[in-house]
Amino acid sequence: MPATRQATLSVIGKAQPRVDGPLKVSGKAMYTSDHNFPGMLYAVPVCATIANGEVQKIDTNAAEKMPGVRAIFVRNTIGKLFRASEGVAFDAEMSHVDENRPPLEDDVVRYYGQYVALAVADTFERASAAADAVKVTYSSRPPNVEPRLAPETNQKVESERGDAAKAFDAAAVQLDQTYDLPPETHNPIELHASVAVWDGTAFTLYESTQGVVNHRNVLAQMLGVPKENVRVVSKFLGSGFGGKLFPWTQSALAAAAARQLGKPVKFVVSRRMMFQSVGHRPRVTQRIRLSATRDGKLTSLRQDWVNHTSILDDYKENCGEATPFMYSVPNLRVTSAQARRHVGPPTPMRGPGAVPGLWATESAMDELALKLGIDPVQLRLVNEPKIDEGLNIPFSSRHLKECLSTGAQKFGWEKRNPSVGSMKRDGLTLGWGMAACSWIAERFAFAASVELRDDGTARVSTATQDIGTGTYTILALLVSERLGLAVDKIEVALGDTRLPPGPLSGGSMVTASAVHAVTEAAAKAIDALLATAAKAHGSKFAGRKASELEYTNAMVHAKGESASSGMPFADLLRAGNLQSVSGAGSSQATFGSASKPKFSSHSFGAQFVEVTWQPEIARLRVSRVVTVIDAGRILNPLAGRNQIEGAVVMGIGMSLFEETSYDPRNGAPINSNLADYIVSSNADVPSLDVHFVEYPDTHLNELGARGIGEIGLAGVAAAIANAVYHATGVRVRELPIKIEDLIV
Amino acid sequence: MITLNVNGKTHEVDADPATPLLYVLRNDLKLNGAKFGCGLGQCGACTVMVDGEAVYSCLTPILLLQGRSIKTLEGLGTAEQPGPLQQAFIDEQAAQCGYCIPGMIMRAQALLERNPSPSDEQIRAHMNAGLCRCGTHMRILRAVHRASKTMQGAIPGAKRA
Numbered sequence: 001m002p003a004t005r006q007a008t009l010s011v012i013g014k015a016q017p018r019v020d021g022p023l024k025v026s027g028k029a030m031y032t033s034d035h036n037f038p039g040m041l042y043a044v045p046v047c048a049t050i051a052n053g054e055v056q057k058i059d060t061n062a063a064e065k066m067p068g069v070r071a072i073f074v075r076n077t078i079g080k081l082f083r084a085s086e087g088v089a090f091d092a093e094m095s096h097v098d099e100n101r102p103p104l105e106d107d108v109v110r111y112y113g114q115y116v117a118l119a120v121a122d123t124f125e126r127a128s129a130a131a132d133a134v135k136v137t138y139s140s141r142p143p144n145v146e147p148r149l150a151p152e153t154n155q156k157v158e159s160e161r162g163d164a165a166k167a168f169d170a171a172a173v174q175l176d177q178t179y180d181l182p183p184e185t186h187n188p189i190e191l192h193a194s195v196a197v198w199d200g201t202a203f204t205l206y207e208s209t210q211g212v213v214n215h216r217n218v219l220a221q222m223l224g225v226p227k228e229n230v231r232v233v234s235k236f237l238g239s240g241f242g243g244k245l246f247p248w249t250q251s252a253l254a255a256a257a258a259r260q261l262g263k264p265v266k267f268v269v270s271r272r273m274m275f276q277s278v279g280h281r282p283r284v285t286q287r288i289r290l291s292a293t294r295d296g297k298l299t300s301l302r303q304d305w306v307n308h309t310s311i312l313d314d315y316k317e318n319c320g321e322a323t324p325f326m327y328s329v330p331n332l333r334v335t336s337a338q339a340r341r342h343v344g345p346p347t348p349m350r351g352p353g354a355v356p357g358l359w360a361t362e363s364a365m366d367e368l369a370l371k372l373g374i375d376p377v378q379l380r381l382v383n384e385p386k387i388d389e390g391l392n393i394p395f396s397s398r399h400l401k402e403c404l405s406t407g408a409q410k411f412g413w414e415k416r417n418p419s420v421g422s423m424k425r426d427g428l429t430l431g432w433g434m435a436a437c438s439w440i441a442e443r444f445a446f447a448a449s450v451e452l453r454d455d456g457t458a459r460v461s462t463a464t465q466d467i468g469t470g471t472y473t474i475l476a477l478l479v480s481e482r483l484g485l486a487v488d489k490i491e492v493a494l495g496d497t498r499l500p501p502g503p504l505s506g507g508s509m510v511t512a513s514a515v516h517a518v519t520e521a522a523a524k525a526i527d528a529l530l531a532t533a534a535k536a537h538g539s540k541f542a543g544r545k546a547s548e549l550e551y552t553n554a555m556v557h558a559k560g561e562s563a564s565s566g567m568p569f570a571d572l573l574r575a576g577n578l579q580s581v582s583g584a585g586s587s588q589a590t591f592g593s594a595s596k597p598k599f600s601s602h603s604f605g606a607q608f609v610e611v612t613w614q615p616e617i618a619r620l621r622v623s624r625v626v627t628v629i630d631a632g633r634i635l636n637p638l639a640g641r642n643q644i645e646g647a648v649v650m651g652i653g654m655s656l657f658e659e660t661s662y663d664p665r666n667g668a669p670i671n672s673n674l675a676d677y678i679v680s681s682n683a684d685v686p687s688l689d690v691h692f693v694e695y696p697d698t699h700l701n702e703l704g705a706r707g708i709g710e711i712g713l714a715g716v717a718a719a720i721a722n723a724v725y726h727a728t729g730v731r732v733r734e735l736p737i738k739i740e741d742l743i744v
Numbered sequence: 745m746i747t748l749n750v751n752g753k754t755h756e757v758d759a760d761p762a763t764p765l766l767y768v769l770r771n772d773l774k775l776n777g778a779k780f781g782c783g784l785g786q787c788g789a790c791t792v793m794v795d796g797e798a799v800y801s802c803l804t805p806i807l808l809l810q811g812r813s814i815k816t817l818e819g820l821g822t823a824e825q826p827g828p829l830q831q832a833f834i835d836e837q838a839a840q841c842g843y844c845i846p847g848m849i850m851r852a853q854a855l856l857e858r859n860p861s862p863s864d865e866q867i868r869a870h871m872n873a874g875l876c877r878c879g880t881h882m883r884i885l886r887a888v889h890r891a892s893k894t895m896q897g898a899i900p901g902a903k904r905a
Contacts, residue, residue, distance in 0.1 A: 025839060026821065188843070
């Protein structure tokens with residue numbers, strides 16, 4: 001879209017309530033487990049009760065005789081399940097799975113809760129009872145779920161410039177601290193679910209997935225059938241937060257059971273299994289070493305992290321994602337390593353890499369500011385880089401300084417008294433802390449189709465999905481903007497591999513990826529319409545050249561004449577006896593591209609937090625958060641604000657409550673329910689103030705939109721820990737911050 | 745056979761008396777509004793109203809419900825004609841992924857029928873039993889306030905309190 005059009009955007013940038021709102025408040029939005037089919041059976045797995053060992057014997061005799069039971073599947077009866085080869089491009093051929101071993105592939109147990117058998121019966125209760133009645137004998141060894149992680153001897157260098165060790169040793173001011181993050185479990189309220197239908201030739205898989213195309217590509221390989229024989233559908237997702245990006249083993253098991261039995265099979269993972277077999281954010285330990293001159297210029301930055309991973313899979317939590325470009329520092333070294341534990345495979349969780357990384361680096365920046373006696377906002381401002389010093393290329397659009405100064409002003413930072421415990425209100429001690437944040441801004445490949453129809457409506461379709469972020473609404477807005485049609489005249493079709501291939505809902509990239517493809521598809525549909533207008537019988541433009549015609553707000557008219565002098569497109573289509581005309585659009589991936597980028601593209605932001613502390617009763621509350629985000633043009637400020645607010649709320653949970661604990665005896669996640677794994681609730685949510693500084697980043701797409709799903713979580717934990725220090729004088733370097741940490 | 749009154753309609757249900765109401769609503773009566781989130785009464789996605797009170801349908805066996813009045817999300821309105829509380833949730837953009845929302849709305853409905861003008865604190869305390877992982881809490885709070893204004897006097901049961 002040329003720059004001149006941007007000045008006259010009519011719906012983009014205005015608050016648009018989500019188009020699927022009425023479905024979601026009335027029970028009409030169809031989530032995976034809402035799908036039922038005649039003759040459908042229910043699958044419930046038998047979960048390993050050890051984390052390290054072998055299955056010696058599975059006795060299914062009693063279970064098989066129970067009422068309603070159709071089958072108890074084990075390794076040699078489930079049917080062949082293959083491994084999926086890795087397709088690394090982020091396009092229609094993408095094929096990625098975090099747990100590479102197909103379920104039931106061998107008799108080795110490598111994590112607690114690994115599926116070792118599958119009960120299928122005519123009701124959920126009967127399948128559950130049968131699964132309980134399966135007797136499994138194991139040979140068991142002690143699991144390694146040791147929570148302490150230490151730097152490994154084989155740390156891999158992720159980014160390096162200058163000589164960080166030398167600069168550190170020579171520096172006037174040094175900081176050397178280690179920051180820990182526990183395993184976190186995504187816990188969307190919708191449980192992972194798969195409903196598999198097999199018709200003898202092809203599968204239709206209803207899945208709770210953040211990527212129908214990737215899911216299709218992986219499952220076709222695992223099931224050993226051509227891709228065109230697998231259709232994956234995900235119309236509504238009860239959110240995912242990364243946990244539903246890649247297929248988990250229940251999907252292959254449901255499909256395999258459906259094939260073996262010739263009946264539809266529903267497999268809904270239980271809340272306990274959510275902690276065992278569908279991914280988590282891994283435990284991370286990070287040693288941060290910073291050095292600076294006495295006036296606060298950074299001279300070196302080192303970040304050495306280790307994350308745990310599972311026994312078979314190599315999951316790297318990319319904690320150095322934001323480190324090389326966040327600040328100007330001549331000497332830098334970022335290294336990584338993984339340590340194997342008997343846990344299920346980790347997977348991305350909202351803001352993977354950057355969120356844990358910034359927890360450590362932004363805590364360390366606060367500690368350095370204290371050592372220097374410099375205001376924490378000021379320390380960030382004086383170390384603002386001119387370019388991305390990691391890649392030696394300019395930023396496409398970076399406005400972190402404005403985020404910091406705007407945040408400071410909205411928050412009232414200038415009233416902050418830096419001395420610990422010195423600020424009071426209504427008998428409470430106040431703590432004020434802040435942190436900067438960042439998140440990647442990239443595109444996945446995206447294909448879309450737009451149809452103009454003879455009833456005056458339009459339809460846009462693509463095989464991405466809406467995980468709750470508002471993709472249905474964004475696509476309607478993009479089409480509305482280009483076609484000049486009201487949003488309620490636009491049907492949006494998503495979440496089905498029969499549609500043109502769309503991307504994963506991950507990395508906060510869908511919106512930025514969609515802009516060009518959808519706009520181009522709409523423009524091509526208009527071209528097709530004008531060609532029709534030039535030749536259709538009954539068109540008042542029949543015999544004219546298409547190039548002499550123009551489309552404005554649902555009307556086709558001669559160039560240079562008013563839109564009202566023309567013909568509504570619906571009339572034109574009817575005149576030509578056409579139900580519709582369509583256009584296709586696409587855009588390429590930047591993410592994962594082999595070519596070196598010309599610009600460093602990231603979103604930035606600042607988090608300002610107030611906590612209240614009552615030492616008498618050891619009561620800590622987050623009372624106020626101001627968040628300022630630089631994420632390019634915000635296409636729908638209502639949904640955008642939603643995303644940031646929700647991420648901050650999740651950040652409060654990350655900071656104060658969330659931790660998955662493994663039992664050292666058997667490797668079981670022991671707090672595997674929502675009473676023992678605490679997430680933020682209504683009582684925890686403070687006043688939230690979200691601002692956007694809007695600088696369209698047109699290097700990414702013509703509207704200059706980046707993504708906003710994840711950045712709101714980045715920096716929250718550090719800002720809270722920094723505020724807690726300011727209130728209490730206690731520096732907590734291991735999340736979550738517990739009351740017992742603060743009682744000194 | 746157990747007789748259940750759901751949204752003003754009588755249903756004869758052929759299910760074990762110990763069956764949780766949630767399973768009967770979803771599997772037998774095809775009412776998908778109430779959601780399964782934990783089966784343990786911890787998340788609140790399954791919340792419906794029984795005789796005006798918010799209950800966890802995943803924990804409530806149907807044998808306790810004969811002769812009682814059960815109300816689910818579907819009893820408040822439709823996508824085309826949402827009730828006032830549903831409309832308030834739309835207007836305040838309280839749904840993100842929407843999975844917790846049926847339970848949130850039914851819990852809020854129970855509050856508003858008992859207390860038509862709840863305070864911030866009362867709403868927070870009452871709504872705390874419902875978990876939302878998208879973090880829409882402030883919007884839910886605002887939606888309940890908004891509905892409280894639009895519903896004043898519109899609910900027959902509102903005088904009871």
